[in-house]
Amino acid sequence: MSDGLFEKGAITGIGETAYTRGSGKSDTALQMEASLKAIADAGLSPKDIDGVVPYASGSTVAEDFITNLGLPDLRYSATTPLGGASCVAGIQAAVSAVATGLANHVLIPIGRNGYSGSRIGNRVQQMPQFRTIGEYEMPLGTLAPAQLYSHMARRHMELYGTKSEHFAKIAMNGRKHAAMNDNALRQAPMSLDDHQTSRMIADPLRLFDCCLESDGGAAVIVSASERAKDMVRKPAYIMGVAEGHPDSPSAITQRPDITTLGTAKAAPRAFGMAGITHSDIDVAEIYDCFTYIVLCQLEDLGFCKKGEGGDFVSSTSFGFDGDLPLNTHGGLLSQAHIVGMNHVVELVKQLRGDAGAAQVKGARIGLVTGYGDMGDGTVAIMRS
Amino acid sequence: MGEQGTMEIERLYPLPNPDSQPYWDGLRDRRLMLQQCADCGSIRHYPRPVCDQCYSMEVHWIEASRRGTVHSWSVSHHAFHPSFKADLPTTFVTVDLEENVRLVGILRDPEVTLSIGTALQVGFEDAADGAFSIPVLFAA
Numbered sequence: 001m002s003d004g005l006f007e008k009g010a011i012t013g014i015g016e017t018a019y020t021r022g023s024g025k026s027d028t029a030l031q032m033e034a035s036l037k038a039i040a041d042a043g044l045s046p047k048d049i050d051g052v053v054p055y056a057s058g059s060t061v062a063e064d065f066i067t068n069l070g071l072p073d074l075r076y077s078a079t080t081p082l083g084g085a086s087c088v089a090g091i092q093a094a095v096s097a098v099a100t101g102l103a104n105h106v107l108i109p110i111g112r113n114g115y116s117g118s119r120i121g122n123r124v125q126q127m128p129q130f131r132t133i134g135e136y137e138m139p140l141g142t143l144a145p146a147q148l149y150s151h152m153a154r155r156h157m158e159l160y161g162t163k164s165e166h167f168a169k170i171a172m173n174g175r176k177h178a179a180m181n182d183n184a185l186r187q188a189p190m191s192l193d194d195h196q197t198s199r200m201i202a203d204p205l206r207l208f209d210c211c212l213e214s215d216g217g218a219a220v221i222v223s224a225s226e227r228a229k230d231m232v233r234k235p236a237y238i239m240g241v242a243e244g245h246p247d248s249p250s251a252i253t254q255r256p257d258i259t260t261l262g263t264a265k266a267a268p269r270a271f272g273m274a275g276i277t278h279s280d281i282d283v284a285e286i287y288d289c290f291t292y293i294v295l296c297q298l299e300d301l302g303f304c305k306k307g308e309g310g311d312f313v314s315s316t317s318f319g320f321d322g323d324l325p326l327n328t329h330g331g332l333l334s335q336a337h338i339v340g341m342n343h344v345v346e347l348v349k350q351l352r353g354d355a356g357a358a359q360v361k362g363a364r365i366g367l368v369t370g371y372g373d374m375g376d377g378t379v380a381i382m383r384s
Numbered sequence: 385m386g387e388q389g390t391m392e393i394e395r396l397y398p399l400p401n402p403d404s405q406p407y408w409d410g411l412r413d414r415r416l417m418l419q420q421c422a423d424c425g426s427i428r429h430y431p432r433p434v435c436d437q438c439y440s441m442e443v444h445w446i447e448a449s450r451r452g453t454v455h456s457w458s459v460s461h462h463a464f465h466p467s468f469k470a471d472l473p474t475t476f477v478t479v480d481l482e483e484n485v486r487l488v489g490i491l492r493d494p495e496v497t498l499s500i501g502t503a504l505q506v507g508f509e510d511a512a513d514g515a516f517s518i519p520v521l522f523a524a
Contacts, residue, residue: 139397139398141471144464147476151458158456199462
């Protein structure tokens with residue numbers, strides 16, 4: 001397999017705002033605050049930023065960053081409209097740009113008022129990429145991701161014997177890690193009984209199978225590797241990165257196999273580019289909009305075979321000190337929904353050895369995924 | 385996921401275009417209409433302008449059997465828009481039609497016990513004060 005973008009770029013700066021339910025700030029302000037923190041973390045000035053990948057489903061365009069940050073010569077901009085898979089797809093775009101010399105330091109910002117602004121029930125209907133289900137499914141009343149994705153989860157359960165208790169383990173793992181994180185919204189302990197008695201949203205998905213809706217911003221800087229090695233922070237080198245789209249990407253119900261995500265196409269490319277195997281992964285930050293989506297990605301990433309996700313979840317410890325440390329920040333389920341940029345930031349912290357109480361000892365290689373827009377999957381593998 | 389912030393938009397209505405108008409007209413006339421490629425004969429759904437098997441843009445419409453089996457399902461206990469609240473809990477079923485395409489409908493038969501492969505038939509129901517019609521499902 002092609003080396004592609006192997007170690008052509010590295011994450012050299014990270015920034016996060018406080019994650020809240022009620023920021024009192026504009027979406028743009030959240031993005032600028034996170035961006036300034038990431039730029040400062042990298043030891044750069046805004047004048048050094050010559051590339052930007054704004055969030056395609058968000059409220060800003062590249063021009064907003066020129067205006068607010070006084071960027072003197074933005075040379076590269078792109079958007080990656082893959083919903084929750086956008087942040088990792090943005091890394092792919094940024095590494096492509098720094099690898100070819102189009103840019104030296106690319107800013108990837110995200111930020112929104114996902115709780116106090118427009119919430120998910122509204123937002124989905126307004127997205128052009130959902131035109132198909134907007135015409136044929138949403139008018140029936142099945143319009144939110146919890147409703148649309150529950151068909152995938154139900155079929156997986158029926159075909160493979162997957163249980164709600166498997167979903168619970170993923171939710172409880174996120175909560176345990178969130179309780180160790182100062183910037184997490186949900187910290188009260190969650191028991192199996194708490195999960196099993198949480199109210200049903202879209203059977204089989206209960207409230208505690210669903211991610212939070214949150215306000216906040218996060219950003220990273222991707223720099224060319226030859227520059228990264230002389231910068232202030234220990235770089236997180238990007239060994240492999242890939243995106244994948246499922247067949248029938250816009251309508252889950254028309255997909256030949258509704259239990260397989262675009263992740264299954266992306267994962268072999270990312271692992272092949274990185275030149276590593278699953279046993280090399282020290283820590284995994286896996287996009288967790290819903291517990292089931294984590295279980296399905298564990299299969300599609302190749303940690304286990306299709307259909308074996310339930311058994312794999314049962315037999316694997318996911319704590320920061322476990323077999324496969326998973327979502328060590330608490331994830332979208334219990335830290336905050338920052339569209340998965342919080343997963344990217346957490347992986348970089350882990351690889352720097354800067355992840356606080358949930359630091360994975362000796363973490364050297366890690367994986368982060370994005371997932372969104374009804375089935376798109378992205379995967380990045382990084383090393384310290 | 386409370387009720388806050390869910391009142392800003394009207395109920396979503398289908399916005400038929402030339403590719404899909406016959407489907408919506410069919411539902412109103414109590415007929416389930418599907419696109420068939422006029423060149424290679426492939427049946428496709430949801431309606432769209434190009435056949436992904438032979439790339440032809442020539443299409444005609446056939447009336448489907450309305451017979452199918454359960455592919456998967458979901459029971460909504462939370463309305464993500466207030467206009468659907470009175471209908472809770474709502475069972476949405478993904479059905480494999482005999483024509484080898486899938487359709488989503490609301491189950492209107494409380495006697496049906498769902499599992500993969502359960503036989504169902506498609507019926508019709510007016511929605512949103514008769515503004516459009518939707519597929520609903522009953523035991524075969």
